[in-house]
Amino acid sequence: MLHQSSDGPHSPKSPLKKPLSRRSYSRTLAKLSILALVSIFLVAYGRGLIWLKADTPALDPQEVNILQSLCNLRPDNPRIHEDNSIDTLQELIKPIHLLPEVSPDTTIPADTWKDLPTKGVLYMIVQNSKLYSAREAIRSIEDRFNHKYHYPWVLLNSQHFTADFRKYASMATKAPIYFGKIDPDTWSYPPFIDVARAERNMGVLGGTNLYKGGSLSFRQEARYHAGLFFHHTLFQNVDYVWRVESDSQYTCDLVDFDPFKEMKENNRTIGFALTSKDVPRAILGLWKVTRAFIDDYAQTVVSPDESIMPWIVDRRGEYNTCHMVSSFEVVDLAFYRSPSYQRYFEYLDRSGGFFYGRWGDGPVKSIAAAMFLKRDQIQYFKNVGYSHGMFSHCPFQENYSEHCSCSLDETFDFKDNSCTVDLLNLVNRTIIHEMADYAKLVVDKNTSIKKRL
Ligand SMILES: *[C@@H]1O[C@H](CO)[C@@H](O)[C@H](O)[C@H]1NC(C)=O
Ligand SMILES: *[C@@H]1O[C@H](CO)[C@@H](O)[C@H](O)[C@H]1NC(C)=O
Ligand SMILES: *[C@@H]1O[C@H](CO)[C@@H](O)[C@H](O)[C@H]1NC(C)=O
Numbered sequence: 330m331l332h333q334s335s336d337g338p339h340s341p342k343s344p345l346k347k348p349l350s351r352r353s354y355s356r357t358l359a360k361l362s363i364l365a366l367v368s369i370f371l372v373a374y375g376r377g378l379i380w381l382k383a384d385t386p387a388l389d390p391q392e393v394n395i396l397q398s399l400c401n402l403r404p405d406n407p408r409i410h411e412d413n414s415i416d417t418l419q420e421l422i423k424p425i426h427l428l429p430e431v432s433p434d435t436t437i438p439a440d441t442w443k444d445l446p447t448k449g450v451l452y453m454i455v456q457n458s459k460l461y462s463a464r465e466a467i468r469s470i471e472d473r474f475n476h477k478y479h480y481p482w483v484l485l486n487s488q489h490f491t492a493d494f495r496k497y498a499s500m501a502t503k504a505p506i507y508f509g510k511i512d513p514d515t516w517s518y519p520p521f522i523d524v525a526r527a528e529r530n531m532g533v534l535g536g537t538n539l540y541k542g543g544s545l546s547f548r549q550e551a552r553y554h555a556g557l558f559f560h561h562t563l564f565q566n567v568d569y570v571w572r573v574e575s576d577s578q579y580t581c582d583l584v585d586f587d588p589f590k591e592m593k594e595n596n597r598t599i600g601f602a603l604t605s606k607d608v609p610r611a612i613l614g615l616w617k618v619t620r621a622f623i624d625d626y627a628q629t630v631v632s633p634d635e636s637i638m639p640w641i642v643d644r645r646g647e648y649n650t651c652h653m654v655s656s657f658e659v660v661d662l663a664f665y666r667s668p669s670y671q672r673y674f675e676y677l678d679r680s681g682g683f684f685y686g687r688w689g690d691g692p693v694k695s696i697a698a699a700m701f702l703k704r705d706q707i708q709y710f711k712n713v714g715y716s717h718g719m720f721s722h723c724p725f726q727e728n729y730s731e732h733c734s735c736s737l738d739e740t741f742d743f744k745d746n747s748c749t750v751d752l753l754n755l756v757n758r759t760i761i762h763e764m765a766d767y768a769k770l771v772v773d774k775n776t777s778i779k780k781r782l
């Protein structure tokens with residue numbers, strides 16, 4: 330029996346502990362306490378080790394960056410030989426720890442287009458600060474069109490794209506996406522510009538209500554779009570570009586419709602969805618320089634009977650400011666790469682008007698299209714629903730609302746500042762009849778629309 334051998338009032342209940350006197354009991358207690366303390370210490374120390382491991386690696390991230398940069402600087406690193414643009418060289422003479430976390434992309438592998446009908450890219454010029462509107466525009470094109478094709482994206486920036494921008498912009502598409510850096514030589518004032526004069530003029534236009542009248546970055550970007558972007562190495566294997574603006578939206582599903590393929594199959598050179606007039610104050614001097622160019626290079630200019638020149642010239646022979654809105658355009662790059670186009674761009678550029686005035690790339694490209702292209706090289710993307718700021722184009726199809734989220738009432742095509750009907754008059758009159766039929770059917774009561782047709 331367990332209780333049988335108890336030898337005192339405080340006899341322990343277990344026979345095993347029977348030999349323990351009060352003294353040895355407290356000694357054991359003391360040992361146990363030491364053991365417990367040691368265990369607590371060990372656990373705490375172990376945790377401490379984990380904590381130390383997590384927060385203080387052998388090298389801090391900055392040191393890692395510096396070391397990586399040092400490795401990249403080794404002359405036997407192949408990347409350096411591949412990419413010795415002035416931009417990269419400038420980066421190399423910067424303090425090492427200021428090098429970007431991720432170096433910009435410089436080429437698109439040729440096999441990127443192996444399953445696609447054309448070598449097309451979607452391209453956007455955008456700053457890090459516009460991540461969210463860039464993602465919105467990318468998503469809208471992906472949802473409406475590109476999820477079925479995976480045409481690559483090219484994003485260009487005059488600054489380095491941050492790692493975060495690259496990460497979150499990439500997450501908006503499943504297509505390959507490349508992040509390039511604009512060469513500072515193609516972005517800053519060229520040497521022949523009188524900077525004081527440019528800044529004076531910018532101040533004057535900035536004091537008026539002209540949109541972006543005083544903006545240097547508008548001028549840099551317009552000039553880059555007008556004649557420089559396609560020199561970037563990311564475009565070297567590219568045949569067609571679709572320009573995308575960060576705050577634009579595509580409002581219709583392109584059902585079985587690939588704008589790149591459409592361009593190629595119909596031998597088109599430039600495609601648009603919207604046209605507009607410009608503010609004469611913005612393009613001061615543009616037509617004067619253009620006329621001088623036409624005098625000098627008359628033999629390169631297509632006859633007005635075959636071109637859209639009559640669309641842009643008024644009865645007095647002046648430029649009426651009509652142009653294809655270039656924030657959405659699909660273009661065969663062979664056009665911008667052609668000697669005629671480049672000669673015209675250089676002529677304009679040397680006049681300084683991109684900086685002394687506030688010339689947009691839209692008017693420049695439309696004038697070039699009027700000089701160098703035949704009418705059948707112009708593509709009207711009537712079924713591309715597109716919206717950017719005040720501009721909006723909604724297709725004139727009876728069933729457009731099945732595929733679109735735009736409102737025909739807001740469409741810019743019937744507004745006074747649109748030149749689309751006049752352009753279609755030269756390019757394809759059948760479409761005007763389609764527009765008129767649609768207008769009769771759906772908006773019969775709307776006199777502001779009828780007036781335009
Ligand atoms: C496009 O051009 C090619 C080559 O010049 C020609 O064979 C083809 O018929 C043209 N296509 C159209 C639709 O005009
Ligand atoms: C619009 O409807 C017509 C006939 O109802 C159809 O042939 C055409 O494919 C439709 N268009 C689109 C874009 O769904
Ligand atoms: C003109 O537009 C109509 C209707 O969209 C189209 O069927 C026709 O092929 C076009 N013609 C030319 C020469 O592009």
Ligand SMILES: *[C@@H]1O[C@H](CO)[C@@H](O)[C@H](O)[C@H]1NC(C)=O
Binds near residue numbers: 739740775776
């Ligand atoms: C008619 O169209 C104009 C713009 O084109 C729009 O502002 C107006 O609300 C429309 N009116 C009606 C009654 O639909």
